[in-house]
Amino acid sequence: MMKCFLYVFLMLATPAFSQKQVRVACVGNSITFGAGIENRARDSYPAQLQTMLGSAYHIMNFGSNGATLLKNGNNPYWKTQACRQALESAPDIVIIKLGTNDSKRVNRSFYGEFVNDYKALIRSFAELPSHPRILLLLPVPSFVEDSNAIYDPVIEKQITPMIRQAALDTHTELIYLRPLFIEKRQLFPDRIHPNVEGARIIAQRVYEAIRTPQPDPEFDLFRNLKRQLGTAFDTTGQALSSFYGFECVSFRYAGRPCKVVRPKVTAGNRPWVWRARFWGHEPQTDIFLLERGFHIVYCDVAELFGNAEAIAAWNRFYKLLQTGGLAKRAVMEGMSRGGVYVYNWALSNPGKIAGVYADAPVLDLKSWPGGKGAGPGDKASWEIFKQDYKLSDAQADQFVNSPLDHAGKIARLGFPMLHVVGDADEVVPVAENTTPFEQRIKKAGGKIKVIHKAGVGHHPHSLTDPTPIVDFILDAVHFPRP
Structure with a gap:
């Protein structure tokens, strides 16, 4: 009887039994999905984040190629299966990386709606029963020269400030990725999508944000x-x-x-x-x-x-x-x-x-x-x-x-x-x-x-x-x- 009790105690004391996995939903576009990375199941930023965080976390990749934050954009994330799955995933943490595709000329006439659309997306996750912690990743730079396409001056001067405004209005955490990449053009083989090393840099920064102790949330x-x-x-x-x-x-x-x-x-x-x-x-x-x-x-x-x-x-x-x-x-x-x-x-x-x-x-x-x-x-x-x-x-x-x-x-x-x-x-x-x-x-x-x-x-x-x-x-x- 004592041996049985000891066995149960030891099993409950191990991480797998003493606490459930922390569920992390990675919401985003093709950069989150891992487009351009040969083995995205292993080397996309969510996959590398899983390796860094280990078995106490369950990382879920809900990236969708070409997705926009804008509801009236040319490919709204809101209408994707990935979005529905993310909302149904009972996440404890949500990492959102959207806005890159919104810089295309076809989407610029809807910028008056951008902040409210982003705030609505934040609310859709914040109001889930799991009440997740939410972090917004500001876009990485684009090195494309076509001003009609994904265009860096628009990302930096228009998209990024709008995301910051949405974060300010909703008291949502931000992670500023641009400085980590602006001098690393070589990490973007197609000038838009980071390679394996670039994905590792994103994963490392998100890992630090998740794992760094923040034990004083009541201080004001x-x-x-x-x-x-x-x-x-x-x-x-x-x-x-x-x-x-x-x-x-x-x-x-x-x-x-x-x-x-x-x-x-x-x-x-x-x-x-x-x-x-x-x-x-x-x-x-x-x-x-x-x-x-x-x-x-x-x-x-x-x-x-x-x-x-x-x-x-x-x-x-x-x-x-x-x-x-x-x-x-x-x-x-x-x-x-x-x-x-x-x-x-x-x-x-x-x-x-x-x-x-x-x-x-x-x-x-x-x-x-x-x-x-x-x-x-x-x-x-x-x-x-x-x-x-x-x-x-x-x-x-x-x-x-x-x-x-x-x-x-x-x-x-x-x-x-x-x-x-x-x-x-x-x-x-x-x-x-x-x-x-x-x-x-x-x-x-x-x-x-x-x-x-x-x-x-x-x-x-x-x-x-x-x-x-x-x-x-x-x-x-x-x-x-x-």
Whole structure:
């Protein structure tokens, strides 16, 4: 009798008996179906996702070749057998990848219906008895040159924003695939459909989204800030906007314009990125991190060049965000002159920095805006800088309070740093800023990595595929990896 009981207990304790399989419905067009892949049963993105997730999951491929999201499109997904089967599949998770075929000229006259049609499709799955988690995959790029066919400018500038709007209106999760592929034309043999490697990239990203722990679904920074600020924090009307499909609230705090963007679901340790300057410029890193449960915040202290007034304003903003419940340590994101801002604040706030991502950063104010080295500088900004720091011309020429001058102190604060620089930057010369800073940081035992972009000037900032930046930030906050 005891042996029988033990046998039953052990069987129930195994995954196959202790829990049912998680059913994942992959809804989409020919890219989901696996068109162009020789062995799609093994190598389509849903098939590769099955291999990655293992036997605890049951992946179902409901892709339909040529399908449109639009009900009035030339081949509506709504009328396909795949759609009916997907709705009948009792899914726990639904992955939707539609919109590519809607970019064809024959479908463009119906774009006024696109957002409502997508919201209706989302509702049709959300209202199922299984109440599935739903993720929308934004389209991969097309490399077709025929503007009457599946055309990338239409995908990027019209289809993608409409999908983001549908996601915003329905609070549905998004996955931005385009940056992962835009420099990988070789993965699209027919210029539309990714090959096996391309399908693997999609599967890997979906796998990460499914398997990454998201254990803080009840946290609501907006609600917490509303309690603190009352009507000054308005989550309606013009104060609420879309940041690439994520909710963004603009408000004033202590006299400064501020912004907060929240993810669909907050990651467990409530991580966040503090954008120092140039809000929304080259946003791909911020978007990737929002998908992973980060908040993105901004407090405008332009143009104070990281002086005492700027630090005091940021100290107040930081205290507000702590009251709101975000993690103690922030990831600082400093583009160009934002490099001065983030490092000056870090020096005044040891223990509050998880890491710094600096992009073509100004680290010596005599280099820029001063123009005292190889670069041209900026005369108007130099005058503002002197006023901010109350300096005479002679004092400004001898200024020794830039991040470069304090590199040793910064290194001893212990946080990791990533710089992304263009080696041909003539505005903020690397040789006057990041290179000597890197040397001093390393000499003092600090942790810094520099990504060099050969032949690139001050612009464009960031990386087309921001994965190396995102990975650095995830590591900096000890983000759990699947």
